[in-house]
Amino acid sequence: MKGNSSKAKKKNNLNISKKTVIISVLAFFVLTGIIVCGYVFAYMYSVVSGDMVIDLNDYKANQSQTSIIYAYDEKGEIYEMQRLHGTENRIYVSLDEIPKHLQDAFIALEDARFPKHHGVDWIRFIAVFIKDQLSTGGSTITQQLVKNLTDERDPTFVRKFKEICYALNLERHFDKDEILEAYLNTLYLGEGCYGVKTACEVYFGKDVSQINLAEAACIASITKAPYTFDPLIDPEENEKRREEKCLAAMLEEGYIDQALYDEAVAHEIIFTNSENYVPDKKTEEEKATGTSEIWSFYTDYIVDCLYDQFINEYDMTERQATQKIYYGGLKVYAAVDPEIQKIVEDVYYNRKTFPNESGKDVKAQSAITIMDYSGRVVAICGEAGEKTRNRGLNRASDSPRQPGSSIKPLSVYAPAVEEGILTWSTLYLDKAFAYQGKQWPKNYTGDKGTGASVTVQNALARSLNTVPARIAYYDLGLKKSYQYLTERFMISTAHPQHDVAPAPLATGAMNVGITTLEMSAAYAVFGNGGVYHKPFCYYKVTNSDGSTVYFDNSVNNGVQAVSGETADIMCELLQTVTTSSVGTGTRYKVKGFPTMAKTGTTSDDFDRWFVGGTPYYVAAVWYGYDLNKTVSNVSGNPSGKLFAEIMNRVHSGLPDKSFPKSSLTTEKKYCTRTGLLAGDKCPSTATGWYSIKNLPKTCTSCKGAPHESSTEKGGILEDITNALGSLGNLIPIG
Numbered sequence: 187m188k189g190n191s192s193k194a195k196k197k198n199n200l201n202i203s204k205k206t207v208i209i210s211v212l213a214f215f216v217l218t219g220i221i222v223c224g225y226v227f228a229y230m231y232s233v234v235s236g237d238m239v240i241d242l243n244d245y246k247a248n249q250s251q252t253s254i255i256y257a258y259d260e261k262g263e264i265y266e267m268q269r270l271h272g273t274e275n276r277i278y279v280s281l282d283e284i285p286k287h288l289q290d291a292f293i294a295l296e297d298a299r300f301p302k303h304h305g306v307d308w309i310r311f312i313a314v315f316i317k318d319q320l321s322t323g324g325s326t327i328t329q330q331l332v333k334n335l336t337d338e339r340d341p342t343f344v345r346k347f348k349e350i351c352y353a354l355n356l357e358r359h360f361d362k363d364e365i366l367e368a369y370l371n372t373l374y375l376g377e378g379c380y381g382v383k384t385a386c387e388v389y390f391g392k393d394v395s396q397i398n399l400a401e402a403a404c405i406a407s408i409t410k411a412p413y414t415f416d417p418l419i420d421p422e423e424n425e426k427r428r429e430e431k432c433l434a435a436m437l438e439e440g441y442i443d444q445a446l447y448d449e450a451v452a453h454e455i456i457f458t459n460s461e462n463y464v465p466d467k468k469t470e471e472e473k474a475t476g477t478s479e480i481w482s483f484y485t486d487y488i489v490d491c492l493y494d495q496f497i498n499e500y501d502m503t504e505r506q507a508t509q510k511i512y513y514g515g516l517k518v519y520a521a522v523d524p525e526i527q528k529i530v531e532d533v534y535y536n537r538k539t540f541p542n543e544s545g546k547d548v549k550a551q552s553a554i555t556i557m558d559y560s561g562r563v564v565a566i567c568g569e570a571g572e573k574t575r576n577r578g579l580n581r582a583s584d585s586p587r588q589p590g591s592s593i594k595p596l597s598v599y600a601p602a603v604e605e606g607i608l609t610w611s612t613l614y615l616d617k618a619f620a621y622q623g624k625q626w627p628k629n630y631t632g633d634k635g636t637g638a639s640v641t642v643q644n645a646l647a648r649s650l651n652t653v654p655a656r657i658a659y660y661d662l663g664l665k666k667s668y669q670y671l672t673e674r675f676m677i678s679t680a681h682p683q684h685d686v687a688p689a690p691l692a693t694g695a696m697n698v699g700i701t702t703l704e705m706s707a708a709y710a711v712f713g714n715g716g717v718y719h720k721p722f723c724y725y726k727v728t729n730s731d732g733s734t735v736y737f738d739n740s741v742n743n744g745v746q747a748v749s750g751e752t753a754d755i756m757c758e759l760l761q762t763v764t765t766s767s768v769g770t771g772t773r774y775k776v777k778g779f780p781t782m783a784k785t786g787t788t789s790d791d792f793d794r795w796f797v798g799g800t801p802y803y804v805a806a807v808w809y810g811y812d813l814n815k816t817v818s819n820v821s822g823n824p825s826g827k828l829f830a831e832i833m834n835r836v837h838s839g840l841p842d843k844s845f846p847k848s849s850l851t852t853e854k855k856y857c858t859r860t861g862l863l864a865g866d867k868c869p870s871t872a873t874g875w876y877s878i879k880n881l882p883k884t885c886t887s888c889k890g891a892p893h894e895s896s897t898e899k900g901g902i903l904e905d906i907t908n909a910l911g912s913l914g915n916l917i918p919i920g
């Protein structure tokens with residue numbers, strides 16, 4: 187008995203403790219639930235009854251403001267260069283310009299209880315919520331408007347909850363008409379259209395005020411799934427929805443009667459892609475007279491940069507950026523030099539100095555970027571021939587192409603000078619070497635090198651491949667070469683997996699390539715003491731009254747990419763491309779001005795480059811075909827010709843100017859036999875540029891009587907040296 191009773195007691199105790207645990211847990215959950223609910227309701231109350239969360243008036247004001255680009259003329263006076271959006275083609279329309287049947291179509295289809303609810307249709311919301319928790323169904327017009335204006339679309343409870351609070355708040359501050367107007371102006375309707383006005387133009391070629399009932403139902407039916415119900419893509423699918431859902435709902439809700447319904451169903455809609463579509467007169471006239479405005483490439487480039495900056499620096503979506511740029515009343519102060527841009531457009535649009543390709547279906551293309559030495563892009567053009575659209579392909583900023591030899595100064599010569607690996611007159615073997623089982627590389631002339639030793643200057647002026655390949659592979663190292671290219675010269679299109687290899691770095695056979703924009707910015711380093719400036723196309727961007735400054739490039743300090751001496755030496759080396767008798771760019775020197783330059787040609791002659799600069803400007807020019815095709819039927823380098831044509835016109839009348847020079851850069855005579863500084867008994871000398879921190883030793887091996895020395899830079903003297911065959915033990919590489 188005793189034992190039994192103690193057992194029972196134990197059992198009882200156990201039961202009690204079990205109960206206690208369960209009760210405690212329950213209490214915990216209930217309490218937590220109460221606290222959470224408390225917080226949720228407190229948040230909801232504070233948002234809903236609080237200050238305006240979204241200001242539709244502000245939004246509307248932002249929709250109709252024209253953005254203007256200003257530029258400075260030659261006297262430095264400001265003038266209006268381009269309106270990005272005028273009142274004529276604004277997209278925002280007030281409710282009284284939107285036909286009643288279009289408004290009704292949306293209400294009947296999307297939110298039948300819109301006139302009655304307070305922002306959230308709780309009955310419909312709960313019904314849909316039970317069926318399919320986070321679907322977009324059950325959202326009122328007010329909720330959809332919130333979603334469109336905040337651009338928050340993640341399918342989370344928190345987002346949905348916030349949307350509900352904002353919708354309730356919105357309804358407290360604005361009436362139904364204001365909400366409907368904003369909604370009809372912001373919703374996405376496929377084909378890149380936001381708002382009913384552009385949608386009516388795109389689908390029917392009509393103004394929104396002119397559309398009939400069937401067309402109204404057609405537009406409203408797109409909303410649910412803009413791709414599926416796009417009538418230009420799938421007219422049947424749209425027709426099904428507009429008849430069975432939209433018009434049926436309008437009939438049911440009493441917006442239309444049976445007769446109107448039947449008429450609308452029987453109506454055959456003519457779309458802009460229908461066979462019997464006739465564009466209206468105004469559109470036709472515009473096409474005929476060319477009044478529909480085509481921007482310059484500079485404007486295209488500005489708009490591209492605005493997109494990049496607003497999206498990256500202001501965390502905007504593409505849609506928000508679009509609205510800001512076109513309708514946000516921006517003031518953009520362009521960095522263009524209108525005179526230079528005009529010269530470039532004259533040459534490019536009219537294909538002046540381009541090889542004659544009349545009668546050919548596919549014509550060669552070209553791109554050019556011209557900058558000054560502060561990062562200011564003064565002119566840009568991304569197409570040859572008549573410009574027919576806005577923001578089409580801009581080859582200058584968007585089409586990286588294989589740079590060929592024009593990469594060598596960036597990836598090989600400048601890094602090697604900067605690292606103290608070589609000087610102007612260091613001798614290298616012009617000879618292919620064993621790489622991956624074969625002798626590599628070939629020179630442009632097709633040979634694998636003469637086996638002679640040549641100076642760095644000579645190799646660069648003649649654009650030999652053998653020498654930079656040896657420098658990059660044996661001396662500099664591929665990693666370092668790639669680092670300079672991407673981190674000092676800021677080439678963003680190099681590929682870390684494919685391009686850390688001898689062929690891309692030493693001969694420019696890159697995976698993707700480089701744009702003329704980045705190329706000109708990189709070469710600018712050589713003409714301004716080694717400082718890299720990020721290219722910019724506007725000084726400043728503000729809102730309409732100037733009270734907010736979005737972007738400011740007026741102080742563009744730049745970073746020291748290489749030392750002043752390295753830049754000077756590179757600049758002098760590159761000048762021998764246009765001055766030395768063996769240089770590849772002698773025909774394209776700018777008249778009256780020192781001209782640094784480098785040519786570039788890729789394998790099979792797909793791409794031709796010319797990058798060059800005077801003390802005023804630096805320009806990069808690419809020439810080739812969009813789809814790789816051999817450049818044929820041309821004499822010389824077509825890019826060099828374009829460079830010379832444009833730069834000679836640009837420089838006509840400019841005062842003399844020389845490149846800057848560091849006090850640590852010095853001109854010295856060197857021995858053409860040894861590449862060392864000239865000694866008393868060196869029979870043949872030339873001059874080159876050196877850093878006083880990295881001077882070669884003085885030559886002591888020449889025993890001959892001192893000959894008459896020459897001051898000519900590069901070229902012929904090395905050729906004589908080569909002919910004499912002074913080879914062998916002087917080669918500094920392994």
Ligand SMILES: [Zn+2]
Pocket residue numbers: 857858859860864865867868869885886887888
């Ligand atoms: Zn000597």
